[in-house]
Amino acid sequence: MSEHEDTAGLEDHRLTAVRLAKVEAIRAAGGDPYPPNFGPNATAAGIAEAHGDLADGEESGVEVVVAGRLMGLRHVGKLAFGVLQDGSGRIQLFSVATRLGSRFDDFTDLDLGDLVGARGEVIKTKRGELSVRVDEFTLLAKALRPLPEKWHGLQDVEKRYRQRYLDLIVNEDARAILGARSTTIAALRDSFERRGFIEVETPVLQPIASGAMAKPFETHHNALDTDMYLRIAVELYLKRLIIGGVDRVFEIARTFRNEGVSPRHNPEFTMLESYQAYADYYDVMDLIEGVIGEVALAVCATTDLTYQGRPMPLGGPWPRLGYVDAAAAATGIDWDLGMPPADARKAASGLGLEIDDAWGVGKIVAEVFEEHVEPTLWEPTIVMDFPVEISPLARRHRDDPHKAERFEVIAAGRELANAFSELNDPVDQRRRFEAQLEARAAGDDEAHPMDEDFLRALEHGMPPTGGLGIGVDRLVMLLTDQASIREVILFPAMRPES
RNA sequence: GGGCCGGUAGCUCAAUCAGGCAGAGCAGCGGGCUUUUAACCCGAAGGUUGUGGGUUCGAUUCCCACCCGGCCUACCA
Numbered sequence A: 001m002s003e004h005e006d007t008a009g010l011e012d013h014r015l016t017a018v019r020l021a022k023v024e025a026i027r028a029a030g031g032d033p034y035p036p037n038f039g040p041n042a043t044a045a046g047i048a049e050a051h052g053d054l055a056d057g058e059e060s061g062v063e064v065v066v067a068g069r070l071m072g073l074r075h076v077g078k079l080a081f082g083v084l085q086d087g088s089g090r091i092q093l094f095s096v097a098t099r100l101g102s103r104f105d106d107f108t109d110l111d112l113g114d115l116v117g118a119r120g121e122v123i124k125t126k127r128g129e130l131s132v133r134v135d136e137f138t139l140l141a142k143a144l145r146p147l148p149e150k151w152h153g154l155q156d157v158e159k160r161y162r163q164r165y166l167d168l169i170v171n172e173d174a175r176a177i178l179g180a181r182s183t184t185i186a187a188l189r190d191s192f193e194r195r196g197f198i199e200v201e202t203p204v205l206q207p208i209a210s211g212a213m214a215k216p217f218e219t220h221h222n223a224l225d226t227d228m229y230l231r232i233a234v235e236l237y238l239k240r241l242i243i244g245g246v247d248r249v250f251e252i253a254r255t256f257r258n259e260g261v262s263p264r265h266n267p268e269f270t271m272l273e274s275y276q277a278y279a280d281y282y283d284v285m286d287l288i289e290g291v292i293g294e295v296a297l298a299v300c301a302t303t304d305l306t307y308q309g310r311p312m313p314l315g316g317p318w319p320r321l322g323y324v325d326a327a328a329a330a331t332g333i334d335w336d337l338g339m340p341p342a343d344a345r346k347a348a349s350g351l352g353l354e355i356d357d358a359w360g361v362g363k364i365v366a367e368v369f370e371e372h373v374e375p376t377l378w379e380p381t382i383v384m385d386f387p388v389e390i391s392p393l394a395r396r397h398r399d400d401p402h403k404a405e406r407f408e409v410i411a412a413g414r415e416l417a418n419a420f421s422e423l424n425d426p427v428d429q430r431r432r433f434e435a436q437l438e439a440r441a442a443g444d445d446e447a448h449p450m451d452e453d454f455l456r457a458l459e460h461g462m463p464p465t466g467g468l469g470i471g472v473d474r475l476v477m478l479l480t481d482q483a484s485i486r487e488v489i490l491f492p493a494m495r496p497e498s
Numbered sequence B: 001g002g003g004c005c006g007g008u009a010g011c012u013c014a015a016u017c018a019g020g021c022a023g024a025g026c027a028g029c030g031g032g033c034u035u036u037u038a039a040c041c042c043g044a045a046g047g048u049u050g051u052g053g054g055u056u057c058g059a060u061u062c063c064c065a066c067c068c069g070g071c072c073u074a075c076c077a
Helices: A014-028 A044-051 A103-108 A157-162 A164-170 A172-194 A235-243 A281-300 A323-331 A341-350 A361-372 A426-441 A452-459 A472-480
Strands: A059-076 A079-086 A089-096 A115-124 A130-141 A218-221 A226-230 A248-256 A268-277 A304-307 A310-313 A320-322 A381-387 A403-411 A414-421 A465-471
Touching: A044 A059, A044 A079, A044 A089, A044 A115, A044 A130, A059 A089, A059 A130, A059 A164, A079 A103, A079 A115, A079 A130, A089 A103, A089 A115, A103 A130, A157 A164, A164 A172, A172 A248, A172 A268, A172 A281, A172 A472, A235 A248, A235 A268, A235 A452, A235 A465, A268 A281, A268 A472, A281 A381, A281 A403, A281 A414, A281 A465, A281 A472, A304 A472, A320 A323, A323 A361, A323 A381, A341 A361, A361 A381, A414 A472, A426 A452, A465 A472
Parallel strands: A089 A130, A320 A381
Antiparallel strands: A059 A079, A059 A115, A079 A089, A115 A130, A218 A226, A248 A268, A268 A465, A304 A310, A381 A403, A403 A414, A414 A465
16 A cells, blocks of 8 residues: 555645645655654743843853754744643744754744754743753654644634644633642541542453442453443442441542433543441441542642632532422421322422422432522532432431432532442342332333342342442532533543544 | 525635625644744645525526524423
8 A cells, every 4th residue: 555545635735735745745755654652851841930031131151952843934024933832831943044054944944833843952032932042953744734723722612622633732721721630539548548448440341230220331251241331329339348248439520420410420431439347327428528528738838719600619528418408498388298189189290390200209309409409509519318208329327218318519509429328237128129120110211220130249249338339420520610511521522423 | 393594715704785806813734033932034735615406698605405503492401
């Protein structure tokens, strides 16, 4: 195959044809437009830190070798000013025809987007721009396609998601969010590890989609000839590890749910789940408040954030509301999980909610809560003591059999974290699964499936345990002030092109 | 899934309301300039107006269908 057959039409477009021709010219002159390596010894940020205090027109006497992408090029007679962008920032390449000789024309012939290496002394120009005064430069990789507009960047949302590399090249915000996400993950890991939690990895492919109530992605394992599901949670696997004696365990788990796509939902997302033996949900409240505070400090250097124009104080302790009490306060109806379901249904219908006849009081109150309470909670709030009916994996409340020792952290009107005193009574767990099977039979296709393998593990004895799940993407949204989950996921789910 | 909005040069945007030669800036090309900072000046280029139909003498513009995206909504974390 000749190297021309695979240019995919690039030679047909005037902008790319010019660049292809430059590649050919370089090769014809014995050069390599794609050399195998290069050895930079300085970064834009490092140079700024070391030499930022040079006076205008002053020379540092220090020679550096830098590498990056050419983002700007201003040709002024026998001078040329290039803008080199590397992973740390930008530095000007100051080229002087009298120093570069015949190579000066090659420098001005570079295209925006080319990857370039340069060697020269760090100086500050007369106009005060810190620069590398180029004595030698090398084309490190020819860019055949033009960059988006240098001032406005890439605005087209679809292109920004599909071609995230362009977004990262030209939009500083995109790079900042990527960095904040990385810092968030590192800070979460650090917070849990310092508390003695061990990080593990459990199956993504599971024979039963357990641990949450959601529609899974289905797939098939050919060699085992068995249907499998992409995990919707890691809960039951981490509890197996608690049973196995791993007393503090966590996983940063990519999780998959075959549900709608929205500014707050991506079919694959990241959840951190942790389990702590001998702890109850009160211990977990302290844990989540501590962890979120630490992460906010690591990422934002403060816990007093602004989210979408409104104050978002992440520092704990957070207010704690009773789940049923909050529903009552919001609607003026004296909800009681022990009330006759018909009464609850009537009251909820009076609020304009559509209630399925098969629902129990717990599910009805949950509907009321999600409609009338959750959207109104802006600052982080712990809502505790959920209906046991909608909490099949949580321990029954020590004082009220209708409730579970479960809480969620609500922030900006949506769930940020979900936690409970874990259910470790295997007989009760079996009954809860059976109740879920009944709900499934009644038409709830997100009811939790029976999991005999997990029950067998529970029957060996699980210590009292506090469990926690944190929506990592949503946490990053809060920390970076982003309204859409797609802004904090590098490659959000999209329909295939064409 | 439903509703609303959008898709024009490589990129950022005009023109669409009320049908009449589709324009500009950046990028690219040619030329000039020894201190630029979105450099500037001169010149010449660059278009299947998302796709396919329809109405019309004439469609980027009006109509229909479809594709892709955004927001809202539904499901959910």
